[in-house]
Amino acid sequence: MVTEKERSSVVRRQLGRRLRRLRFEAHKTIEDVIYAGVASRAKVWRIEAGRTSVKVGDVLALSRFYNVDGAMTDELIRLAEASKGTGYLEELGTEVPKSLGLYAELEAGASVVTDYQSELVHGLLQTAGYARAIIEVNPAFPEQAIDQRVAVRLQRQRAIFDRPEPARIDAVVTAGALSVQVGSASVMEEQREHLRMLAARDGVSIRVLPFGNGLHLAMRGPFTVLDFDDPEDPSLVYIENVIESRYIEEPTHVARFRQVFERMRAQAVPVEEYLG
Numbered sequence: 088m089v090t091e092k093e094r095s096s097v098v099r100r101q102l103g104r105r106l107r108r109l110r111f112e113a114h115k116t117i118e119d120v121i122y123a124g125v126a127s128r129a130k131v132w133r134i135e136a137g138r139t140s141v142k143v144g145d146v147l148a149l150s151r152f153y154n155v156d157g158a159m160t161d162e163l164i165r166l167a168e169a170s171k172g173t174g175y176l177e178e179l180g181t182e183v184p185k186s187l188g189l190y191a192e193l194e195a196g197a198s199v200v201t202d203y204q205s206e207l208v209h210g211l212l213q214t215a216g217y218a219r220a221i222i223e224v225n226p227a228f229p230e231q232a233i234d235q236r237v238a239v240r241l242q243r244q245r246a247i248f249d250r251p252e253p254a255r256i257d258a259v260v261t262a263g264a265l266s267v268q269v270g271s272a273s274v275m276e277e278q279r280e281h282l283r284m285l286a287a288r289d290g291v292s293i294r295v296l297p298f299g300n301g302l303h304l305a306m307r308g309p310f311t312v313l314d315f316d317d318p319e320d321p322s323l324v325y326i327e328n329v330i331e332s333r334y335i336e337e338p339t340h341v342a343r344f345r346q347v348f349e350r351m352r353a354q355a356v357p358v359e360e361y362l363g
Contacts, residue, residue, distance in 0.1 A: 097323060097334040100137035101189050102166040104196070106149055107135040113153040125152050136319070141167040190325055190332060191239065195246035199255045199314040201348055203305050206264055208278060210240050211247055211256065212285055212293065217278045220270030248288075255290040259348065259355050262298045265362075279362055286358050294355035295362075303354055304347040312344055 110120070117131050125148050126134070133139040134149075146167045150160040166189075194200065194211075202209045207221060218240045222233050247254045268275055286293045296303060311325045324335040324344045335341065 096137070096336055097193075098166050098169045098189070099140065100320065101192060102141055102163065102170055103135045103137035104192065105163060105166070106146075106153075109149075109153045109155055109159075110135075115153060120149070120152065123152055125149060140170040143167050189334075190327075191243050191246075193313055193323070193325070194243060194311075196315060196320075197247075197254050197313040198316045199257065199312075200247070201312040201314070201345070202256070202258045202310075203348060203351060204258070204260045204264055204309045205306070206261075206267070206309070207269070208260060208264060208282070209258055209311075211244055212258060212282060213240060213244075214274070214278050214281045215241060216274040217269055217281075220274055253288075253290060256285075257292045257348075257352070259294045259296060259352050260358075261296045262361070265295060282358050283362060293358040294352060295358050296351065296355045297361065300354045303351045305351050310344055312341065312348065 110117075117128055120126055120131050121128055126145060130145070134141055134145065143164050146163045147160070149155075150163060155163070200211065202211075208217065210218070213221075215237055218237050219233065222228060222236050228236070247256070265279065269278070282293055285291050308326070312322060313325065314322045321336060321338070322341050324341055326333045326335070335344075
């Protein structure tokens with residue numbers, strides 16, 4: 088079970104990242120913050136390192152000093168409130184926020200993305216047509232929201248693949264996910280070809296669990312493990328359902344997910360071999 092401590096720790100880390108980035112974008116140094124009387128050196132360090140819960144007043148003061156707009160300030164306040172240990176469950180609403188969301192920013196900063204999917208191809212591996220067909224299934228989404236969500240998904244891909252040192256991707260998907268028709272037959276053919284192309288890239292492994300390989304330990308549901316280069320930034324597991332997303336950071340729990348993934352990966356075959 089995910090504890091409040093685990094969730095608030097992830098939130099503190101991400102809030103610290105955002106405030107540090109906003110400080111850089113505002114061309115402010117820590118000395119500038121101290122001189123303006125906004126916060127002490129120790130407080131800025133603890134906040135940006137994700138080592139402490141953050142008061143709403145501190146967020147407001149830093150946001151004003153960095154000239155942050157209202158929408159971003161509201162998002163920072165929401166994270167600050169969650170950093171106190173009351174927990175953070177990222178609601179999956181019908182509109183896309185201006186910020187990419189907590190998970191998307193964590194994903195963009197990861198050095199390794201390890202993913203298992205049972206029903207769908209992972210968002211980082213989807214074509215635009217495949218992504219649109221998935222999103223259009225929800226009748227609650229107006230056309231503008233669909234366009235925005237597709238754009239965000241493609242932006243997530245660029246954040247991973249187009250940076251100077253792309254993240255490593257290790258993905259396992261079930262045969263069922265590649266057999267169900269998403270959109271049209273042409274959408275699925277384009278998606279399969281896209282997987283072949285991605286699998287040919289350095290640092291990308293895509294494997295498929297064939298129907299004949301039987302039971303496996305991850306049948307309870309999909310998950311993603313994110314690893315980071317910074318040793319002060321511990322690995323975490325991301326799990327999403329219909330109404331919320333959860334973050335698991337406890338090392339023993341993360342290790343368990345890794346063990347399950349490795350056993351499942353050993354049962355799978357390369358996507359090039361599966362698709363022929």
